[in-house]
Amino acid sequence: MTIRLPDSQGNLRTYEPRTEPVVPAPGAPAPGVPAPGAPAPGVPAPGAPASGAPFTSRTVFTSRTVFSAAHVVADPFADVSPDSPAAVDWDATLAFRRHLWSHGLGVAEAMDTAQRGMGLDWAGAAELIRRSGAEARSCGGRIVCGAGTDQITGGTLAEIRAAYEEQLAVVEEAGAQAVLMASRALAATARGPEDYLEVYGHLLRQAAEPVILHWLGPMFDPALEGYWGSPDLDAAAGTLLEVVAEHPDKVDGVKVSLLDAGRETGLRRRLPPGVRCYTGDDFHYPELIAGDDQGFSHALLGVFDPLGPLAAQAVRLLDTGDVPGFRRLLDPTVELSRHLFVPPTRFYKTGVVLLAWLAGHQSHFTMVGGLQSARSLPHLARAYELADRLGLFPDPKPAEERMKNLLALHGVPQ
Numbered sequence: 001m002t003i004r005l006p007d008s009q010g011n012l013r014t015y016e017p018r019t020e021p022v023v024p025a026p027g028a029p030a031p032g033v034p035a036p037g038a039p040a041p042g043v044p045a046p047g048a049p050a051s052g053a054p055f056t057s058r059t060v061f062t063s064r065t066v067f068s069a070a071h072v073v074a075d076p077f078a079d080v081s082p083d084s085p086a087a088v089d090w091d092a093t094l095a096f097r098r099h100l101w102s103h104g105l106g107v108a109e110a111m112d113t114a115q116r117g118m119g120l121d122w123a124g125a126a127e128l129i130r131r132s133g134a135e136a137r138s139c140g141g142r143i144v145c146g147a148g149t150d151q152i153t154g155g156t157l158a159e160i161r162a163a164y165e166e167q168l169a170v171v172e173e174a175g176a177q178a179v180l181m182a183s184r185a186l187a188a189t190a191r192g193p194e195d196y197l198e199v200y201g202h203l204l205r206q207a208a209e210p211v212i213l214h215w216l217g218p219m220f221d222p223a224l225e226g227y228w229g230s231p232d233l234d235a236a237a238g239t240l241l242e243v244v245a246e247h248p249d250k251v252d253g254v255k256v257s258l259l260d261a262g263r264e265t266g267l268r269r270r271l272p273p274g275v276r277c278y279t280g281d282d283f284h285y286p287e288l289i290a291g292d293d294q295g296f297s298h299a300l301l302g303v304f305d306p307l308g309p310l311a312a313q314a315v316r317l318l319d320t321g322d323v324p325g326f327r328r329l330l331d332p333t334v335e336l337s338r339h340l341f342v343p344p345t346r347f348y349k350t351g352v353v354l355l356a357w358l359a360g361h362q363s364h365f366t367m368v369g370g371l372q373s374a375r376s377l378p379h380l381a382r383a384y385e386l387a388d389r390l391g392l393f394p395d396p397k398p399a400e401e402r403m404k405n406l407l408a409l410h411g412v413p414q
Contacts, residue, residue: 002014003414004414005384006378006412008378017400018396021391021393021394060104061104061316061318063315064289064315064318064319066105066299066312068100068108069111069302069304069305070107070109071096071115071352072114072368073088073092074088074364086121086369093131094132094135097132101136104312104316105312106142106143107143108144108179110125111300111302112146112181112220112302113352116181117150118349118371119368121151122167123151126167129171129176130170130174133174143177144212146178146179146214147164147167147178147181148167148180148183149183149184149186150184154185155185159185160199164183165203168206177212179214180212181216182221188223192230193242196229200213200247201246204243204251212255212278213251213255215240215255219259219343228240233258244275248272253278254267254275255278255279255280258281259281259284264288268295277295277297278297278298278300279297280300280302282302282303282341283337286334289318289326290327303336303340306340306355306387306392307333310390311330333390342379347371347375349367350373350375351383353367354375355384355392358399358402358403359394365402377412384403
């Protein structure tokens with residue numbers, strides 16, 4: 001069987017999808033954990049309704065701390081407009097988190113992958129944090145949650161601190177570790193580095209547990225240009241490091257999402273002992289996680305949403321000291337990741353949700369805020385092809401049929 005895919009030049013070409021799922025190398029999965037490509041407990045097969053049945057997460061990686069930032073599943077039957085509050089299919093959304101936990105991954109909840117500020121407002125994010133926190137407790141999954149200021153669009157430093165405090169309280173009450181997300185409001189209000197030092201210092205002093213600080217570059221959100229008080233990235237890094245140095249006992253780590261491997265490595269080497277660097281670099285993650293003789297990055301990545309089982313298998317190899325094996329598994333995924341995150345990078349969520357639908361983790365390709373329309377048909381077709389080549393679909397045949405249905409909807413004959 002073949003499928004006709006449109007390319008970026010407006011031409012149709014024939015692609016032959018794989019017919020069988022990828023079978024992991026013998027012995028690769030950890031004991032009791034589903035093999036990559038196998039249905040995870042609590043995750044529906046393609047086309048099947050989501051199940052609410054709990055399960056126990058059974059894997060803890062020994063060499064790296066790894067989180068997948070997870071997407072939300074929209075309710076396709078909700079009568080909403082792009083400006084309406086998000087309508088979420090909670091059963092399917094939580095089932096996807098159980099899928100990630102079943103492979104030993106942590107879940108990074110209510111981050112930008114979940115469309116924070118791009119369809120998911122604070123009220124929806126708060127509900128997501130509460131529900132996912134409860135789900136994590138029920139099955140032993142590790143979870144961190146984003147705390148930001150997206151309930152306001154601007155304000156004084158005092159109002160920005162109060163907004164952060166409200167969200168931090170929700171995260172801590174849910175039993176989750178907090179990720180202090182970059183704030184659009186703070187970026188617009190701050191007069192310089194001293195305002196960042198004041199706001200973050202205030203928050204860290206009152207945080208119940210160590211948090212993760214998040215440096216999200218403007219390629220992910222243009223409103224964050226000049227974050228940490230300067231458009232000069234060296235100066236900005238200096239301010240971030242000053243925050244960490246003043247509160248090392250309250251900072252678990254720093255998540256760096258700048259898509260610049262050299263800059264992340266340089267920052268990582270300047271962090272105090274015991275403070276982790278979590279890569280958010282969806283272009284260079286294999287080399288950054290593998291590291292060098294001076295250290296390595298842990299991971300908090302949006303691309304691990306579609307790569308979850310494969311990423312987990314790779315980290316298990318890293319746990320044994322098999323760096324070449326880790327790279328052999330993850331290096332081929334970079335082409336797909338760079339495609340999903342191509343500028344405008346903030347719309348990478350559309351490709352992520354497409355792949356979740358094709359892999360059978362949800363029954364539809366609908367997103368909150370109507371964001372399924374944010375990428376072109378040739379872009380989606382290429383994402384399908386690259387994912388199929390990697391063997392990311394547990395059952396390639398239903399994935400092929402779903403892609404053909406999407407193409408037919410857009411007038412592409414098969």
